[in-house]
Amino acid sequence: MECYFCQRNIRDIDFKETQALRKFISASGKIKSKKRTGICSSHQRRLARAIKRARYLALLSPIAK
């Protein structure tokens, strides 16, 4: 099964794509597990990195409002 990013042919997840990143963050602000999102392991790693970077740059709040 192809994941969200594989389907869209996105190799590197851009941390500026906060709209897309938010889909993968739970209500409590945590990164959803790949079981729930259906994301492949390579994209899960890239996603985690993008989310951390976005949080660091305050593009995403650490805790969802």
Ligand SMILES: [Zn+2]
């Ligand atoms: Zn993928």
